Amino acid sequence: MDFLNKFSGMAHWLPRLSLAATFLYHGLPKFAGGEMMGMPAFAIYLLALMEVGGALLILWGGFGPDWATRVSGLIFSVVMIGAIVIVCTARMAGTPSIWVRICRVKEWNFRY
Numbered sequence: 001m002d003f004l005n006k007f008s009g010m011a012h013w014l015p016r017l018s019l020a021a022t023f024l025y026h027g028l029p030k031f032a033g034g035e036m037m038g039m040p041a042f043a044i045y046l047l048a049l050m051e052v053g054g055a056l057l058i059l060w061g062g063f064g065p066d067w068a069t070r071v072s073g074l075i076f077s078v079v080m081i082g083a084i085v086i087v088c089t090a091r092m093a094g095t096p097s098i099w100v101r102i103c104r105v106k107e108w109n110f111r112y
Contacts, residue, residue, distance in 0.1 A: 012062060013062060016058050016059060016061075016062050017059075019055070019058055019076070020055040020056075020058050020059050021055075023051040023052070023054055023055040023076070023079075024051070024052060024055045026051060027047075027048050027050075027051025027052040027055065028048070028052060030044050030045070030047060030048030030051070031045070031048050031052075033045075047079065047082075050075050050078065050079055051079060053072075053075065054071075054072040054075035054076050054079070055072070057069070057071055057072035057075070058072035058073075058076075
C-alpha cells in the first residue's frame with residue numbers, strides 16, 4: 001500500500017480532467033446557438049457559460065485556490081439538477097427521453 005501513497009498528490013487530476021472534458025465537450029457546441037430541447041437561446045447561452053466556466057474553474061482549482069473547485073461544484077450541481085428536472089418532467093408528461101427518439105426504439109415498454 002505504501003507504493004500507492006506516492007500517487008496521492010496526483011489522484012485528484014483524474015476526476016478533474018474527466019469532468020472538465022465532459023462539460024467542455026457538451027458546453028462549447030452550445031455557443032453555436034439555436035434552440036435545444038425547447039429552451040430559449042438566452043437559457044442555452046447561460047447553460048453553455050456555466051458548463052464551460054465550471055470546467056475551467058475545476059481545472060484552475062487543481063493548481064490554485066481551493067474556492068475554484070468549490071464554485072465549480074456548485075455550478076455543476078445547478079446544471080445537473082436542471083438536467084434531472086427536464087428529463088423527469090418529460091417523463092411525467094409521458095414523452096420519452098431524447099435517447100428513445102434518437103434510437104427510434106418503439107418496441108420497448110417504458111414505464112414512466
